[in-house]
Amino acid sequence: MTLKAIGEFGFINTIRRGCLIRPGNVVKAIGDDAAVFATEKGEVTLLTTDMLVERIHFLRDATTGFNLGYKSLAVNLSDIAAMGGTAKEAFVSLAIPKECGTGYLEDLYRGMKTLAAAFDVNILGGDTTGSEADLVINISVVGSAPEEEILYRDTAQPGDIIFSTGFLGDSRAGLHMILNNISSDSEALKELFNAHILPRPYLREGRFLARQSGVHAAIDVSDGLSSDLRHIVRESKTGARLRTEKIPISKNLEQFCNQFDSDPVEYALAGGEDYTLLCTISSDHADHVAREYFEEFREPLYPIGEITDSENIELVNPGGEVRTVTPSGWDHFNK
């Protein structure tokens, strides 16, 4: 079926079902000039927005609609997670090329709705329009949090322990598989592929961390450990020291790096799109928070180094050798 056959409003009607997950605070969902909703009492509003462009962020033929929709929403939810917020409402704008059929688009919405339902997020509105060339997806997500609990980038303090909520570098391995046509013929490769394709937003974990005493700063790993940690240290006017042997590398990535002769630490530092949270916790609270975190999620909070009062990010090898980490993450205009 083509969009031309069903029209703009026909399309909106087909995707409407399953968009309203948590109707409690919604006054008006899809269907007017704007959506209308109430913010949680005593909380402030968080808003993040991300644009995904065909041939820049994805190849339409190399991904399913479902996976594309899922990831487009996941990267936005991850930004709310990195602030310690609860994600509430999503707004989806699509610029759709003529040859893109309604099947692909419904699949795309199915991916978004699956993730939205898993995290109690409404899809409350958006915009649909045509495109002469590329499929473009812009999602805005509204969240909320108590003002005094929000986690920023510029509030790390020297002496803080730096943690990651999950493995780093897996997503880069998944991307390597896609770019080099390596098929997912083992459980390990399948999991690396999925780390890139269906990233997990650490929303509950971010909210948990934001509630704990001593958690100072947080960011999500979208551009790579070195780039994202750099945001924290630059804006907090601090430095950082990472311990090579502490960087959480999955068994899958170790196996992959043996097989393809790569360095897993490089994958972790420069890879990006892991969407784990990096957070910094004062040294006198760090052990307690890590224990509570494990109690809550049955997953470790990985300590990877500490915030320093230098201006650099240093990497210390087990032998004590120190090297300065240069930024190697993603800049959209400088590849």
Place this chain on the structure above:
Amino acid sequence: MTLKAIGEFGFINTIRRGCLIRPGNVVKAIGDDAAVFATEKGEVTLLTTDMLVERIHFLRDATTGFNLGYKSLAVNLSDIAAMGGTAKEAFVSLAIPKECGTGYLEDLYRGMKTLAAAFDVNILGGDTTGSEADLVINISVVGSAPEEEILYRDTAQPGDIIFSTGFLGDSRAGLHMILNNISSDSEALKELFNAHILPRPYLREGRFLARQSGVHAAIDVSDGLSSDLRHIVRESKTGARLRTEKIPISKNLEQFCNQFDSDPVEYALAGGEDYTLLCTISSDHADHVAREYFEEFREPLYPIGEITDSENIELVNPGGEVRTVTPSGWDHFNK
């Protein structure tokens, strides 16, 4: 200067200045994973989003960056106006082709900032990324309003008088000028051109109408009088009767239609992008509201017809002749 030379974060730093117009309720502006702001006490949140795509909505060579930025924000502010809200925070996502220089982009931001400042709206965040082909602009605008004052599309009632806050059809004439290379060599043509290029969001007027008793429904004229009124009558399960001689046609459009042998009423019905507000007011409040409106803005509220209990939109000529208006506005997938 190219974006590649200054990089993504260099670009963000150049456009940052002048984005924060009304800092009072802002906790965190541009520069973290999400913006953070407080909603007005006792009010609910409105959110609208619109995507503008090169070669669909605009030709980059045929518009200045300033005008493109101005209009991109104006169409979003107009959606908040049509709900009777106050616009508060804007979020701008850009997908930028390689050959698009920083001069054009700074000009685009200058257009947005000029309009944002005029309506007390912050630009609080967004996303910038690359594009292989077209420039794409997505803007999300957050507004707020007391819940009991918001104006919807589905609340018109038979007997309501239908009003427009301004002339209809001017924007279509401006578009005709652009498509046919007609230069603005008279004051009249210049004003028609500007009606298309720099549309005025009726934000203060929308808020004023939302506060009055008896104002039932509203929408902004983005797709054309016939299409946008159709949204109101369909969703309110009513019909409408328009009076040909009451449709507000500017002197400029009359002059233009004489010169180019067109029908101004057709321009008004099918044109679109006028961004005036259509509202429906109960007949016993209509005169009073129109008088108060004139007192406040020194501009008339134009009565153009009434809501009926039929299912159609009818157009009545001064001679009493009635014809049914078919939808003729814009559908992005059905041109």
